[in-house]
Amino acid sequence: MAEPYRLVAANFDACLAQHQERALLRFLTCGSVDDGKSTLIGRLLYDSKLILEDQLASLAGSSGRRSIDFASLVDGLAAEREQGITIDVAYRFFATEKRKFIVADTPGHEQYTRNMVTGASTAELAVILIDARKGVLTQTRRHSYIVQLLGIRHIVLAVNKMDLVGYQQASFDAVVADYAAFARQVGIPGFAAIPISGRNGDNIAGRSDAMPWYSGPTLLEHLEAVEVDVEADATKPFRMPVQWINRAGQDFRGLAGTIPSGVVRPGDPVRILPSGRTTRVARIVTMAGDLELARAGQSVTITLADDIDCARGDVVAAAAAPLQVSDQFEASLVWLDEAPLLPGRRYLLQTASTVLGATVMQIKHAVDLETLGETPARTLACNQIAVVTLRLDRAIPFAAYAECRTLGSFVLVDRESHRTLAGGTFHFSLRRADNIHWQPLEVRREQRAAMKAQAPKVLWFTGVSGAGKSTIANQVERKLHALGYHTFLLDGDNVRHRLNGDLGFTDADRVENIRRVGEVAALMADAGLIVLAAFISPFRAEREMVRAMVPDGEFIEIFVDTSLAEAEARDVKGLYRKARRGELVNFTGIDSPYEPPLAPELRIDTMCCASEQAADQIIDALFA
Numbered sequence: 001m002a003e004p005y006r007l008v009a010a011n012f013d014a015c016l017a018q019h020q021e022r023a024l025l026r027f028l029t030c031g032s033v034d035d036g037k038s039t040l041i042g043r044l045l046y047d048s049k050l051i052l053e054d055q056l057a058s059l060a061g062s063s064g065r066r067s068i069d070f071a072s073l074v075d076g077l078a079a080e081r082e083q084g085i086t087i088d089v090a091y092r093f094f095a096t097e098k099r100k101f102i103v104a105d106t107p108g109h110e111q112y113t114r115n116m117v118t119g120a121s122t123a124e125l126a127v128i129l130i131d132a133r134k135g136v137l138t139q140t141r142r143h144s145y146i147v148q149l150l151g152i153r154h155i156v157l158a159v160n161k162m163d164l165v166g167y168q169q170a171s172f173d174a175v176v177a178d179y180a181a182f183a184r185q186v187g188i189p190g191f192a193a194i195p196i197s198g199r200n201g202d203n204i205a206g207r208s209d210a211m212p213w214y215s216g217p218t219l220l221e222h223l224e225a226v227e228v229d230v231e232a233d234a235t236k237p238f239r240m241p242v243q244w245i246n247r248a249g250q251d252f253r254g255l256a257g258t259i260p261s262g263v264v265r266p267g268d269p270v271r272i273l274p275s276g277r278t279t280r281v282a283r284i285v286t287m288a289g290d291l292e293l294a295r296a297g298q299s300v301t302i303t304l305a306d307d308i309d310c311a312r313g314d315v316v317a318a319a320a321a322p323l324q325v326s327d328q329f330e331a332s333l334v335w336l337d338e339a340p341l342l343p344g345r346r347y348l349l350q351t352a353s354t355v356l357g358a359t360v361m362q363i364k365h366a367v368d369l370e371t372l373g374e375t376p377a378r379t380l381a382c383n384q385i386a387v388v389t390l391r392l393d394r395a396i397p398f399a400a401y402a403e404c405r406t407l408g409s410f411v412l413v414d415r416e417s418h419r420t421l422a423g424g425t426f427h428f429s430l431r432r433a434d435n436i437h438w439q440p441l442e443v444r445r446e447q448r449a450a451m452k453a454q455a456p457k458v459l460w461f462t463g464v465s466g467a468g469k470s471t472i473a474n475q476v477e478r479k480l481h482a483l484g485y486h487t488f489l490l491d492g493d494n495v496r497h498r499l500n501g502d503l504g505f506t507d508a509d510r511v512e513n514i515r516r517v518g519e520v521a522a523l524m525a526d527a528g529l530i531v532l533a534a535f536i537s538p539f540r541a542e543r544e545m546v547r548a549m550v551p552d553g554e555f556i557e558i559f560v561d562t563s564l565a566e567a568e569a570r571d572v573k574g575l576y577r578k579a580r581r582g583e584l585v586n587f588t589g590i591d592s593p594y595e596p597p598l599a600p601e602l603r604i605d606t607m608c609c610a611s612e613q614a615a616d617q618i619i620d621a622l623f624a
Helices: 002-021 037-047 053-063 078-083 110-120 138-149 169-186 219-225 431-435 445-452 469-482 507-526 540-549 564-570 575-580 611-622
Strands: 024-031 090-095 100-105 125-131 154-160 192-195 239-241 244-249 252-258 269-273 277-285 299-304 315-318 324-335 346-350 355-367 385-398 409-413 420-429 457-462 487-491 530-534 555-561 602-605
Touching: 024 037, 024 110, 024 138, 037 090, 037 100, 037 125, 037 219, 100 110, 110 138, 110 420, 125 138, 138 169, 138 324, 138 385, 154 169, 154 219, 169 192, 192 219, 239 252, 324 355, 346 540, 355 409, 385 420, 445 507, 457 469, 457 507, 457 540, 457 611, 469 487, 469 530, 469 611, 487 507, 507 530, 507 540, 540 555, 555 611, 602 611
Parallel strands: 024 100, 024 125, 125 154, 154 192, 457 530, 457 555, 487 530, 555 602
Antiparallel strands: 090 100, 239 315, 244 252, 252 299, 269 277, 269 315, 277 299, 324 385, 324 420, 346 355, 346 409, 355 385, 409 420
């Protein structure tokens, strides 16, 4: 009885080995709404004989029809089946005799563009579907532009629903010509066009008798035959972002990560970035034992010959071809959030292995997907694509996305909610990042403060218009001056006469207003002054941005609190009346939001506290 079991085991091992040797292709389907992406994948799985009979019976029974709803093989969410749309990214694995596949079915609705970006981020090939009746639509252009932006070189143009245009070659040729003109404009070098019918299976896995004029491969034949250069990354210089410091034992310290490009051997000279220190690789450690060589795509732990400081987020690179290190970049950005991008606001930027603060300093231009022209933009709305300049809190090692997808890509994240706001790719380091350096100064901020015999502070008064910020700040400065302290008061109205005279009251302008004032306040604090700043400053993010500009303990947030009704009743300047009449737009509290502080150092309720009393309360707290 042992012999048959050995035979079965041997056959199983041979089958497993054969399966592992097949190349893997990751691809996605994308395009506009109702172009048939889910139906195409379902049909592909069905024609490849990869659907179990009980699953087919279940789908046919649930649909109440004899025909199979192929989209239901992919759309797994209840909301997707109820509405007949794709919402989330659906991944499916399947294999043929020639190749293994992981396909990402991405949604076509504009509001779910972020999910399409997710599916495209790891794909090597994109199948862009177009309804033969509708032709190239705006969402087709958007998805194609993102595919090109993310460096996906292999593109299949699947002209779907040919059965609904009578399988006419003229309809197919017109769509292909239209798309080819668009592709040339966005820099797509080439694509394979295939006429298909997802519902009927024409040219999916088998050749169509209804389109004898088409002599090219079926979709499955093309997917099996397309040449993806899996060794291309291995020919590039070695890089490995450090994702974890492996302390497997008391005497063991390894740098763990996935190699995105190049090869590495024990003894190879490497450079640790951003520090720039050099050493050699001592060992390449895996669970299966030490390796003599590791290449792109492998996850390994390497040990170094010298005891060099290296932390998570650093990059180990070939010493002969080190990465650039910079804190300012030009980048492409796909904005994915409902709230607009506001230049000047601080976000979190997440790369392959590190998270740090980042600010979009300028939107150089947005991309008009209809004309592909460059359009000026002060902000970005959801799903807009633009070229921007970024400034980071510190310098990081990076590569242009065209050179390394892992080290050239990033996402922007909201600092409070941690929502993913945007996906982006680095182009290059800005020249000024290399040419501008901090000049060492002999007189330090501590010496300036000591000469004045005081501790620098930034007293930040925030609240709605009419709350009493300027009145109280003026009282506080008068009392401090009488006590012999060196102060300066920055008032919201006063700075808009000159320093910020070019700014309006849109959300983007408010962000820039506070950024500039924060920089001025930080410089004054460096000079040893006690700075008082009275600004509505409606957004928490910008108040926290200013807090981060000065050393810990120097920023004191003072929430001058009053009800909107009370502030409107005071209305010394008549601004609320103008806002109510529609003569003043973007007015805080009326048609623009105010985000009250969550944990201010001081809260002053001006409904039950006179300005003189409030000033005394602030001074008592300041010197407590």
